[in-house]
Amino acid sequence: MTQPIPSSAPRGAPPPVLAGFEHVKRGWHAKHGAYAARILPGEYYVTRSDEGIYTTLGSCISACIRDRVSGIGGMNHFMLPATDKAAGKLTASGLDAAARYGNFAMEHLINDILRNGGSRANLEVKIFGGGRILAKMTDVGLRNIEFARDYIATEGLTLLAEDVGDIYPRMVLYFPASGRARVKRLRSLHNNVIAAQEMNYVDSIAAKPVGGDIELF
């Protein structure tokens, strides 16, 4: 039968949560001896504490961004909706609706880091995901990767590391305080469930018109 999960170290109460992130589910992760927040497609999370943030990525992208001096940082999880000109490369400066979703995802994360004490000059970025997890689909992962790289270059941010593309879904766990990220490739048993989750998310954003102040996350 299932073995009880060994609890290491006294866990104490979860670290304080920043305003606006109270809805994010957090739990104790004995293996890492830390609390970790779980984000889903379309969500993001920012913290000033030594806690982890994790998510599961198929063809979506997560940017992990932090202030390398103060350790304030966070993670987002997004995908660009399909557009009529899906064949073209999407750039961050482009004005089409799809790129705007990507820009929102990146800006919300960065703005919340800055609002909570981060400094723009100290930001460092890692990006993950964009896998081609369904063989028959067009490579939507690649569009997401290209967008993220382009955004980082356009904004003059430092891209410290990336693990993107290929055919695997990924489980990413990020600790903004130290900048440590653990990426685990997931077995293909999970592909369809992850893809379905991402498709629900992309359908939900495609159904909404993009407006200037709409809260997308």
Next chain:
Amino acid sequence: MPPKKGKLDMETGANELVKDISGLVTLPDVYLRISRLLDDANSSSADIVKAVAQDPAFSLRLLQVANSALYRFPSAVDTVAKAVSIIGTAQIRNLALSMSVAKCFAGLPNDLVTMDNFWRHSLYCALIARHLGKAARRCDPDTLFTAGLLHDIGELVIFNRCPQQAQEALLAVLDDEEEVPVYAAERAALGFDHAAVGGALARQWHLPPVLEECIAHHHDIGAADRHPREAAIVHIANSLAQLAEVDSLALDDAPPIDPRAWETAGLDADAIEPAVRAAQQEIQEIEKLFTGKQ
């Protein structure tokens, strides 16, 4: 004793689930013919050859397998009689099962995993179990191949019959940073897991006890009392198959291996790399032969 009751409940639930799938998934005639002959003390290997030859499509594929990287015989195997004599009659029965299982289960579709992805994991497990079996000695590598190929068949039954709870279980695994094993999430969502369902199906099909034990106990090797060695090897191979799949050799990337499994199998961690690497070399050819994938 509560744990005992839990186990019984699990078996009852699993038995219920496989009861009505007999019309959807049936074993091929050639396997049943060979099985009957093997159980009949008066039959000879010539009878087995005849039974195989009655199925020309199977005969052709049997020769392809006999000439594949799986066996590496020094000379070409060009007749069914030669294949039966060098592979062995009991092993031919296993091959008849292995070579048709993907087709059998095509009648049980699901939306949770593609058949390609499902069988690739199973074939990795089969190939790795076969290599580990050779390294461990005192067990039959061909039997282990079949056991590895069949170890997760209960999953296909669950995915087809209880898609909602199965999806719930998979989401729970992802939600918990993959620390909860799939079988534990299934027990929580359904009251039984894919190993119990596979075991029930093996019993319903009267598969050889060694296959039944490997399927039913690959996550719970302590319960395999008749064929502990084989169950331990399939348990290890299941984890290593996941390494082969994500192209890693770090055990941290695979579900934990029960330390007792190494002891029971008479193997140690030195066996990991050669088995994973060999399986990665062989997978493409074997995938074509066993699942018809081009």
